[in-house]
Amino acid sequence: MKIGFFITCLVDLMRPEIGMSAVKLLESAGCTVEVPLQQTCCGQPGFNAGDTEAARELARKFLAEFEHFDYVVVPSGSCGGMIRHHYPTLFRDDPDIRNRIEALCARTWELTSFLHDVVKIDRLPGEFDGDVTYHDSCSGLRELGVQVQPRALMALNPKIRLSEMRDARACCGFGGSFAMKYGNVSSAIVDEKVDNIQASGGRCVVLGDLGCMLNIEGRLRRRGDDTTRVLHVAQVLAGDA
Amino acid sequence: MHVQSMHFKARAGQKLADARLQANLKKLSTNWVAGRARAITELDDFEATRDDAIARRNRALANLDVWIERFERAATARGATVLFAETPADASKLVVEIAKKHGVRKVTKSKSMVSEEMALNSALEAAGIQPIETDLGEYILQINDNEPPSHIVAPVVHKSKDEVSDLFARVHKRPRLSDIPQMTREAREFLRPQFLSSDMGVSGGNFLIADTGSVALFTNEGNEGMCTILPPVHVVVTGIEKVLPTLDDLAAVARLLARSATGQSISNYFSILTGTRAAGESDGPQHTYFVLVDGGRSGLLGGEFQEMLRCIRCGACMNHCPVYQKIGGHAYGWVYPGPMGSVLTPSYVGIENALDLPQAATLCGECHVVCPMKIPLPDLLRKLREKQVDRGLRPLSERAGMIAWRFVAARPALYRPMVRVASRMLKLLGGKRGRISRLPLARGWSDYRDVITPTGPTFKERWLRRRAGR
Numbered sequence: 001m002k003i004g005f006f007i008t009c010l011v012d013l014m015r016p017e018i019g020m021s022a023v024k025l026l027e028s029a030g031c032t033v034e035v036p037l038q039q040t041c042c043g044q045p046g047f048n049a050g051d052t053e054a055a056r057e058l059a060r061k062f063l064a065e066f067e068h069f070d071y072v073v074v075p076s077g078s079c080g081g082m083i084r085h086h087y088p089t090l091f092r093d094d095p096d097i098r099n100r101i102e103a104l105c106a107r108t109w110e111l112t113s114f115l116h117d118v119v120k121i122d123r124l125p126g127e128f129d130g131d132v133t134y135h136d137s138c139s140g141l142r143e144l145g146v147q148v149q150p151r152a153l154m155a156l157n158p159k160i161r162l163s164e165m166r167d168a169r170a171c172c173g174f175g176g177s178f179a180m181k182y183g184n185v186s187s188a189i190v191d192e193k194v195d196n197i198q199a200s201g202g203r204c205v206v207l208g209d210l211g212c213m214l215n216i217e218g219r220l221r222r223r224g225d226d227t228t229r230v231l232h233v234a235q236v237l238a239g240d241a
Numbered sequence: 242m243h244v245q246s247m248h249f250k251a252r253a254g255q256k257l258a259d260a261r262l263q264a265n266l267k268k269l270s271t272n273w274v275a276g277r278a279r280a281i282t283e284l285d286d287f288e289a290t291r292d293d294a295i296a297r298r299n300r301a302l303a304n305l306d307v308w309i310e311r312f313e314r315a316a317t318a319r320g321a322t323v324l325f326a327e328t329p330a331d332a333s334k335l336v337v338e339i340a341k342k343h344g345v346r347k348v349t350k351s352k353s354m355v356s357e358e359m360a361l362n363s364a365l366e367a368a369g370i371q372p373i374e375t376d377l378g379e380y381i382l383q384i385n386d387n388e389p390p391s392h393i394v395a396p397v398v399h400k401s402k403d404e405v406s407d408l409f410a411r412v413h414k415r416p417r418l419s420d421i422p423q424m425t426r427e428a429r430e431f432l433r434p435q436f437l438s439s440d441m442g443v444s445g446g447n448f449l450i451a452d453t454g455s456v457a458l459f460t461n462e463g464n465e466g467m468c469t470i471l472p473p474v475h476v477v478v479t480g481i482e483k484v485l486p487t488l489d490d491l492a493a494v495a496r497l498l499a500r501s502a503t504g505q506s507i508s509n510y511f512s513i514l515t516g517t518r519a520a521g522e523s524d525g526p527q528h529t530y531f532v533l534v535d536g537g538r539s540g541l542l543g544g545e546f547q548e549m550l551r552c553i554r555c556g557a558c559m560n561h562c563p564v565y566q567k568i569g570g571h572a573y574g575w576v577y578p579g580p581m582g583s584v585l586t587p588s589y590v591g592i593e594n595a596l597d598l599p600q601a602a603t604l605c606g607e608c609h610v611v612c613p614m615k616i617p618l619p620d621l622l623r624k625l626r627e628k629q630v631d632r633g634l635r636p637l638s639e640r641a642g643m644i645a646w647r648f649v650a651a652r653p654a655l656y657r658p659m660v661r662v663a664s665r666m667l668k669l670l671g672g673k674r675g676r677i678s679r680l681p682l683a684r685g686w687s688d689y690r691d692v693i694t695p696t697g698p699t700f701k702e703r704w705l706r707r708r709a710g711r
Contacts, residue, residue: 007700009650013660014693016700035704038653046647048604049639050626054647061651142606171563175603180685182250182601187689188257188567189603218690221676 001119003031004069006062006108008079009041010210018210021238022075022111028125029115036065042074044082048176052090059087063101071118072108075234077140078209080110085143110140112208112233116149122156126239129159133202134233135193135216136169137209150208150233160236165200167192174215190219197228204229206236242360242389244590246574249597256568262399266566269398273560276504277611283506284496294497295614297490298551301451305542308451308484309533315454319516321529325481329355332534333364336443336476339530340370343474345440351458351465352376353445354393354554355478355534357576358589361443362387372443373435375464377428381405384412391570393577394502394556399569432464442468442526446479447554448494449531452487455515456531459498459508469514475526481533482550488513494553497613501555537589545624549584551614558608558618564601573598580608580618587625593634599625657701664695671695 003026011019026033043058062083066072074080084105091098115121132154140146147169154160173179173189193216197205205228207213217230235241245252256262281287301308313323326332336359340348348365350356350372362372362383374383378396382388385408390396397405402421409424410417413431418424444465446456456477458465469475485491491513499505518525541550559565559579570578575586575595583598599622608618629635649656670677671694680687 009660012700013664014695016698016703017696019700020703035701037657037701037705040650040653040656043650046643046650048623048626049643050623050628050630050635051643051647052627054643054650057647057651138603138605138607142610169607171603171605171607173563173603175605178601178603179690180683182253182564183685183689184257185253185564185567185601186603189563190690214693215690217693218676218686221691221693222678222689 001031002070003033004066004072005033005035006039006042006066006072006074006079006083007035008074008076008210010214011075014210014214015232017240018075018232018234021232021234021240022073024125024238024240025111025115025121025234026073029119029121031119034069038065042079042082044079045176047082047086047090055086056090059090059101060097062087063097063104066108067100067104070107071114072104073111073114074108075111075232076209077110077137077144077146078211080108081139081143083108085139110144110146110208112149112153112237113144113146115237116152121153124153124156124237124239126237127159128157128236128239128241130204131161131163131202132204132206132231132236133163133165133197133200134168135165135172135197135205135207135212137207137212138171140208141169146208150206153237154206154233157237163201165196165202165205167196172212172215174211176211179215186215187219190215194219194223194225198225203227204231204236206231206233208233242357242576244575244586244594246586246590246595246598249572249574249595249601252572252574253568253601256572261401261404262569263567265399265401266569269392269395270560270566273503277501277557277560278504280500280504280506283500290493290496291613291615294493295551297485297493298553298614301485301490302482302542302547302550305482305484308486309481311451311486312449312454312484315452316516316529316531317454319454320519321454321516321531323531323533326532326534326536329359329534329536332478332532332536333359333361335532336361336478337364337368337370339474339476340365340441341368343441343528345370345474347435347439348372348441348443349436349439349468349472350374350376350379351442351444351460351468352379352396353443353478354390354576355445355480355536356443357390358534358536359478361478373432373439375432375436375468376460377425377462377464380428380432381408384408389571389576391578392556392559393554399571436464436467436471439468439472441474441476442472443476443478444469446477446483446531447498448491449479449484449533450486450488450491450513451484453515455513457491457495458512458514459495459510461503461509463510465510465512469512470524470526473526474528474530475514476530476532478532478534480538481535482538498553498555501557501611501613541588546584546588546621548616549581549588549621551616552581552585553614555613557611557613561607561611563603563605563607580622581616584618584621584625592625592628592632596629596634599623599629660699661702664697664699667692667694668697
């Protein structure tokens with residue numbers, strides 16, 4: 001099974017080790033992983049800012065770079081949602097590209113749903129021992145239905161002890177450029193998330209999206225909490241943290 | 242109502258600092274979110290019920306003109322007069338004319354958001370007619386210097402009991418009360434004589450039934466009956482999109498409205514009013530008028546925003562919205578707040594007059610999940626952002642940023658080295674702690690959160706190194 005790995009721009013720049021953990025998980029599941037080095041960004045920043053033409057350009061680029069793979073795996077519900085959920089809507093008036101995009105979208109998976117729903121792994125390649133709580137990121141949850149998958153995968157390792165926080169499904173207040181444009185509103189929203197994380201008893205919040213990660217970690221640290229860890233689910237599953 | 246949506250940012254800041262508002266909003270979201278979650282499980286099949294109701298609303302909107310005509314014929318046959326207003330201001334003029342024609346001096350009002358669009362109270366007052374809000378929430382707002390509502394279902398959600406106690410003591414000139422049933426009784430004592438001396442009742446209309454020419458009203462306080470049946474004249478003001486073809490359609494939608502709004506299976510009071518008092522009947526108005534307001538609605542028909550017209554005004558989107566829950570309704574600056582308001586306001590009052598509203602959303606998607614009409618609110622907000630871009634309404638800095646981002650993202654030969662440089666620079670700035678507390682070009686972020694810096698080197702560098710090592 002030949003996998004095209006879509007790194008995502010934020011993992012590439014901010015937390016490259018998450019990408020390495022994702023690759024480790026995929027390879028241990030028997031996949032052959034390839035990384036097209038021409039890849040950049042899925043186009044979501046443009047799409048959400050109302051620049052549809054930019055999003056279309058990057059969607060075409062994605063198609064050209066990933067169409068030949070059996071599957072494409074993305075370590076982010078947000079970028080995965082952009083591709084699977086929104087790409088087809090960008091080509092309503094272009095049935096040729098639309099058909100190709102739809103075929104590729106059907107083979108494009110967010111990391112935990114790929115591991116759980118497609119290859120159905122039953123063991124993890126590494127060790128992690130700790131109390132965690134899980135934050136459901138919005139796009140993964142609502143656009144892709146990612147909810148049981150990360151939890152089921154973590155349950156494969158009995159040393160990952162999950163205690164659910166209150167309102168785990170509530171938005172963390174990131175919202176892309178929203179966090180910059182309305183920083184005060186955004187930080188009021190993330191404060192509630194941080195309160196719930198701290199009250200959960202988990203020493204570590206696990207999530208599947210870099211946007212939420214930078215927002216939650218940034219707010220935790222600003223509030224003086226230097227101990228609550230913020231980890232991507234790939235790091236926990238791969239035992240790299 | 243005067244549009245204040247351009248002051249969103251300033252108002253949102255004030256609301257965030259308002260501790261009382263924050264506590265009230267918290268209570269609302271906890272109670273109503275839990276209430277809705279419980280109420281939808283009472284239905285055998287919530288999804289099927291919802292799909293059925295959506296299909297019925299879509300059927301009505303697909304041939305809205307036909308159903309409106311049918312409604313007009315049926316209502317007229319039952320003795321009512323049906324009038325149409327292109328703008329909310331026109332609608333106010335019509336209501337004032339009706340009042341003058343019948344020599345009205347006092348108007349009792351049941352809750353209506355369309356009358357807020359129309360700024361009906363000030364139009365009536367300007368004509369020397371006294372409007373009296375009789376919904377408890379709206380009454381509280383009216384006696385507090387005509388404060389605007391902050392929620393479409395719970396207009397005084399921003400107020401605490403203490404504030405209302407003080408207000409009642411001041412305006413009613415009675416000893417201060419702190420028990421809610423006692424306060425309600427006091428309001429009732431003040432409203433009862435108004436009901437009995439009212440010359441005309443004005444109500445909104447949750448739905449209009451084309452088959453029968455009826456208006457359907459869902460309320461929780463019972464004041465509506467006193468406004469619609471007691472006075473000699475009853476005026477219904479509502480939007481043209483509220484027409485449903487049949488009573489069956491009404492039954493289908495009614496199963497969702499209160500459940501989505503407050504978590505009730507049905508509202509405490511539910512009226513279907515048809516026509517004027519007939520010969521031999523002992524109650525009901527002698528004159529019934531329908532003032533149907535367009536106010537921008539027909540502009541959404543047949544276009545990419547048509548789905549918005551399905552809205553049944555339950556308020557679930559705002560009850561579940563992370564942004565509304567932090568800033569309340571007043572920050573949005575017009576009649577309708579929250580996600581539905583962020584689509585309706587620019588659509589009805591002009592995109593250029595509400596630039597912040599489509600932007601001030603995290604696009605988390607919860608509003609779409611809970612909407613009983615499955616209106617794709619995040620998609621509609623995104624389309625409004627697209628229109629802002631198309632019309633050149635975004636600030637220069639943002640436009641320049643987008644052009645630069647697109648240029649780089651489309652050119653891998655440029656992108657890769659730039660990411661490498663950014664990774665190193667940010668890492669350097671972050672130092673040993675791996676974070677930056679103040680970043681001049683990203684103050685919107687760094688004023689509230691630390692900037693977490695890259696762990697470096699980039700994934701692509703690590704990947705190439707690994708490949709070379711094999």
